[in-house]
Amino acid sequence: MANEFNKYSIKNQLNITIEVNYFSRLNSTGYVDDYATMLEILVKQKKPKYDLYFYDNVFSIKYGPYLEDLRKWIPSEHFEIYESGIAPKSCVYGKKWVGLPINIDITFLYYNHNFLNKYNKRVPTTWNELFETGKYILEEEKKLNNTEIVIYNGLFSRAEIGTCSLYEFIYSYRDSVDSSFPELQSEESKNAIEMIKKIKDELSSNEIFQSNEMFTGSKFSSNQFLFQKFWYFPSITAYKFALLPGRKEGISGSVIGGYNLGMSKYINEERRNAAITAFKFLTSKELQKKMVLENNVISAIPSLYEDDDVCSFLDCDIFKNTQLTNRPTNKISDYDEYSKKFREYIYDYLYGNKTSTEVLKSIDDITRIYSISFDSFLGVFVFSLTIFFSLIMLSSLLYLKVEKFSFRLNFLSKSLLILSVIGGCIFLNSLNTEIGEIKKIRCHIELIMLCIGETLNIVPVLCQLMINFPEENKYSRWISNHKFIFVSIFVILSIIESVLMFIKPYNVKKYRISNGELYRICEIDSNFGKVLIFMIILNKSFVYLCLGFLIFVEWSIKETSTDLKFLLSAIAIDILCLLIHVGLKFTNLKNKYYNIYFAVYSALIFIYSFSNYMFLYGLKYFICFIKIDNENEIIIKNMYKQYNNKSNAQNLNTQTSQSTPNTQFGPGTQFSQTSPSEFGVISNDSLSSNKSKGSGLHGISKKIMAYHNQESLTDSNTSMNVKKSTLSNSQIYN
Template sequence: MISVIIFLLLILSKFYNTSETEINFLTYSLDNDNYLEELTNDFNNYAQEKELDIHVNRILISTYKDSTSLSNYNELVEYILQKNSTKYDVFMMSSFYTYKYQGLTSDLRNYISSDVIDNYMNKHVKNLGYFNDKLIGLPLYIETSLLYSNKEYLDKYNQTIPKTWDQLIETASYILEKEKEKGNEDLLGYLGYFPYSDVSVSSMLEFIYGFRSNVENEDIPQYGSMDSVDSFNKLREIKEKVSSDENFKLDDKMIIPLLNTNNVLFARYWNINTPLYYISPLPGKEEGISSSFMNGYYLMISNGLSEEKKKASGKLIEFLLSKDIQKKFIKNFKYSGYNNIYNENSDDELCSENKCELFKSLQLINNQTKYISNFDKKMVKMLNFIDDFLYNKEDTVEILDGIDKLVNIHDIRYKSIFGTTTIIVMGVLMLIIFLSYILILFDRFSFYLDILDKVLWFILIQGLCLTFSYGYYMMGIIRQWKCNAGVVSFQIGISLFFYPILVKEIINFPECNRFTVFVKKHKYLFIVILLSFDSIFAALIFIISPFEIQTVKVSNGSDFNVCSITNPVYLLSYALYFGYKVIIYLCLGLLAFMEWNMDGIYKETRLFTTVHYVNSILFIIYLITKIIPIKNMNAHLLMKIGMPAVFSLANYIILIWMYMYKEISRYKHNESVKIMKADKTTDNTISGSGKQVRMKSKIMQYHFNRSNSSPAITATTLSSSTKGSKNTKEMKDIKEMEGIKEEQEVIINFNGIPEEDD
């Protein structure tokens, strides 16, 4: 009796297992896919046989059943996942939208065996399942676009299935004309499948792909190419000759019933079983070239589930992706993403009705929405472009240009009109700046040597050219090496420009000391020392490559790439170097201020001060552009190319042409420049000691001091400098710099030849 009771309890436990995991499987279909229900039942039977303690409930949302569009289904799933709802566990999602779920779904590699995953790692499937090294989905099945040709009418008029779009126009025109002669006005020539929804984007991309130059080329032609222009013109020709606006706008709910009638001659639609039509690859520009858009329905697991439910969901997905189940999909005229499944020709049932040969012959094009940032926001504008072209007869080139600007990551292409013009203009200006050095070599323009010597001028001009070259690196596709090279050329260019001015201002400093003496005697060595810091910076930039390419996503404009530093360590290093440059620049301004009233260097002080003012304004503008986010590609490129160019041109004009203009004007008006040498009796000392006089006060004393650029040193300084034999040479150098002579007035003419004043 006891054994009977135990047996009954065991039987009851099979039917009332309280530990059984319920999995809610949300599915979507264009039609009433009863076979999905059968497969769900198959899994439940399989789970019972294997004692998996898992039960699946399938929920169907269908265009056929409740008129829910694919975009509406996507919005529903996205809403559920964002709310962390556990109402549904496994989802079917079109590859149009899989890119949106990388943060809302689980990595399937954690819940599905690697053997199953490996069976789906072909280029088409992998491209849409992986996002940022995360496997968010694998395809339950794939829909492909095909051409449906009416069997009755093709046989009636002894016509063949068209293989090019010109053949389709010719065949459709012929049959339509013949049927009209017989009073048949109801026959529809061609259904283009361009409703106002996301599938219009797939129809457009697919048509363009069919006009690529050769079958080996797997890239979609650029929107601005002649292939794309030809494809759009042919699409409009098809609509106008063998179709209509209404027939092109028909959606899923209208097309599926029509393909179960005999009222359509040709149609482009997803793979469905219909006995009334020949089914073949879509035509192309020429025979041998075709295109078929691939829209997979991927299986995904919600990220908000418990580990137990995620593992149970993984078991369901493994079952649905098995070879035996995938063969059932093929028998129901669905395309499978399973590797090499169509090469098993020994399976006569699987390859009946030429399913294998048809699917093997397809020239597939992947869903491109993954690569279009903010696709949801841009889709409406894309659909408007397509509608304007098809139904409002807008210009082909303008429409394609608008789509190109909307969906692609843009840059200045070298071979574009703007790119070529920019390169030529920049090259000519850089050549002019470089050749301006020749002026300095002529005696007639020797007044330039009053400012800097020939070597320092050469270094400065090279700096302007190198800074100007930054614009070249910002053209074309932005690469990491361009980011590195661009910033190095810009920063070193700025250094080469400012270091000669810094050397000159240090030499002019109104108080002699060891440092100023060293710079005067070894000015080129001093520049080399300064450049060593820049060289270290440049080497680090190329070694660590701190820049990353980031895409600035613009909802209603062109996306573009920028160079960006995101690593905090790299950002700190760059900030320290930038701080070093700021300190150098502040020193330049401070020295110019302190030397403002000094006799003998009036011209160069005013000239350098003008340079400082202009560059300060440019620096403020640069900081503003860094603080304010730029969401316009043209404004960004203008800043990146324009700012270095303005820096180089502004400083070039000030130092070369404005200075020349002033000197020529002074010569024409017979003006002379008087340089007063310091009188040995003049009190050139700076009163007070460093500890007693505040820094601000001492700077102001320097500013108002009118002593020569090589002034006398205080008695205290002279006394301390003469102590010890080791300071003898230093004292001699300092006295040489002082140049204390009898007061004399010298007039310098335009040719730079000093004459004693009578």
Template structure:
């Protein structure tokens, strides 16, 4: 009997060749047993299990090279010593050919057969000593709804059926194999059964490995396998990848085994964060922020902190989805946005509504602006804190012929209310900013503030709304969904900080122009004053006049050379 699949292939090729010389074209060298309605998917896993390296190894990973080699060998056996029709034969068709003496090797489940032409053996493996056998069993349970007395009687009956004595009797009379392995050490049992064969079996119980719906899973596995084996639509590697994707839950990580997207975006976020922090420190060191007198420096710092918080959400999107991550992502994103907008809202209120009691109160003491900031943030934090008592659920999206992934889902009605109130609050802040911009857009003295701060409000609001809309939509392409979320957050940070740099440039430019005009005006005033001094001393004597004229000329020349 062949010990390896290569050995079986070589024997099959040789026998078929010799039988053809005798005009026997009906011989079946190997059936494979990949019938759809019986054991197609289990035969696939059984074959892959026979390709493991060591005896005690588990089922090889389906996306491993070992599994690819096994699947390619299945197809090679079909192409070289079998056919599509033979691989798809039912057990009854194969047995008919067996009894007619037209089968060399055939694979099927063990059953008591009184026929001397059949010699049972374990399946071959990729290497000698390695085999596989898919084990099916029946489960017997006791109804939990019955009385305690009936439960006890049922337990006694089950104990009797599973006792070694009854198992020995069934094994010897019906020639069925028992799960009590010690029976195969008994001489009287081995006189009836092939105990040596059973001891060599290397079982795999697929139903215990696959935790999900086994029947539904098996149907999908066979569908993908069939397309590869009998329709030649794809490769072994792609077929196994599709099978893996049936149950696999994809997450974006820094590992590049599935994709390098996570690592690319992580590095991108770190680089952008580093650039923002370093450039901002340069501003502080060079006192560039001193030019930002129309918004307090500490509020400019808050805008930068808010921008960095939005980038933190991008990092939280990497890794396994958890309820805590869902909670913190929403809280940090809304807080980061508010830290970008509230300092500008503060400027709008104190500039446009400067006669109002609220504006006068904020301008009366510098600490009042912190109270205003704290009040605005507190509303958001209250909503976020309330959501903590109604945690997010993790929903798994099953994608047919795609990547399954998980999303945050708020199923609690109270949690949904607080999420909605949080959205409404942010919308109100946006609305107030835009109403103030519309109200004051025609006032000429406010053109500079509106022209330079409006892009920040507009871009931040635009990207935030788009991000929330995409989060509410079900996008069933996992990688595209991740890229879209990350890109929006990165664009939010880049556009926001770019506008700040632009405003910085405009302010510095305007300040330099103002200083240049101021210096020119001072110089002209000096020149005019000294000229007047010469005219007013005309009545002095000639010697004094000569001295003053020389002094004035030299002074004017000195000034003009500066």
């Protein structure tokens, strides 16, 4: 080829000469690893040492990043003669044409017409026919003491030719000529490799099937074979060849070998222009036709096999009807590794003890990305539970309009309670981002839902506890009058923290778990991301510390006694869930047993969300739902209504100068405390007295204990009536 171009260059005064450096192997297909390594080193150097590369067509994916997109420099009509053939499958990297075929290799079924004529058998067109014909002739030849005959060689060796043989055999089991390669775990693939094993066990042997091309060549010489699969060699003139059989007549399959020509993307403009001229000549239809006629090569230009000159020299029908496929070069970037595993897994079935189903799944698992899908039991179960529990939580809010229920739910105001329940639902539904294909955006959405959901779920409780603080202070008054602003501050902070993660976004990495399945998992690699996650955890921990402190301070207040016990239980469960989740991270369970990890993680999210709902709202709702009104409850309701009417008629500015903090008793009701001693309440005077008696840490601790021992939030003017005629919330809920 180089000589042809050099002659052409001299004739046309192009002043361009091709010099070829050879990498020589007797059979490069059998030594694909060595050849690939050498050429990979050359192209990865990104040096303008070579202008054009001849490379094995299985490596368009591997070398594609280092080769020029030829469509930028060569007219589209030059590619049109190749597009109807196998070239688009073997020369394209992404959307770039990084090469064109110089030649292709094809395997055919060579047959010994002497044996077929002797037993009046035709050339088989299906694998079943090959099996039946081979079995009959083998038995007949055994009767004649011919034990040397090879019925079918297979070429299922440990080298690259073994992958070719396996791949084209499975391809021949597709449903129709136009069907794509069968799914690896399909019945077609299963039936294909089971037929290979059947032919081996009954017509051949492990030794014959694992033999290399040298063994096949020796059988050509000895005439002791019936059928042999082999590459097209014009020099084999003593035997005829046909298309390889298929699952049914009219279907065949042959894997291509051969070489492509590509152009380096690291050469300067002058050398690139010269390379383009040479490239167009070497891949032109005229030179390809000359090579077919003079060198008996197979061209990847389909229209050549309709040319009268070519068809007078070759049997064009067999070449036109060849059903070609390329090897699975686009499965992963490292085709060599994939090819080895592909054949070794199937050989565990052909020559070992594993089942066809097991080995096909193992091959499929090399590249298949698994996920917790909406088709899986676990995915459907988790998704259904999140929707079911979310509907329960949200629909129960409708009962806030019913006086019987809303009267008892007097710890949080209606607005704060609604925010808390919505937050729990958002937190719970973050699980659904883990179902389906994992992408970067899903990783970020999950973090946003977790942060905002947890904030909305817990901060309303913090807001109410700060309002209920035993000592009057400007912060509690401000929060009481600006509940939504208080909650919004924390929500905005959560949003900012989540959005900042986009600066150094999540990475989606692939992990192969213990059973060989491949999963995508969200990972944070950057130090910025890790610091930000730490800050988020620190922020949430601060909120929980504040909750713990306020629960301790308000622990003895009778009006909220039951609520605080419920709240403490919820916080304890939240912390336990967090500790278990952290423990899972240290066990590396996520990267080894992803399904188990997801099940445990889902359980933790469910427990967190639903326990918070039950302790803050749900249990009270169910108690209200099943409890029959009793006398004390009626008294409380009447008192509440009477006081409400009285309170509305009073001018709040006439409160005594000794009043203590405004607090809530029932939704929206405010009381002023003028005689705290009635219920053991710590007044401002007594608090001031305590403060004067102690200083530093000792004084602070005494003050905190004074808060802790306070028993009521009610006004002294109404406390006696309340004490005589009502029960505390803790009694009501019992």
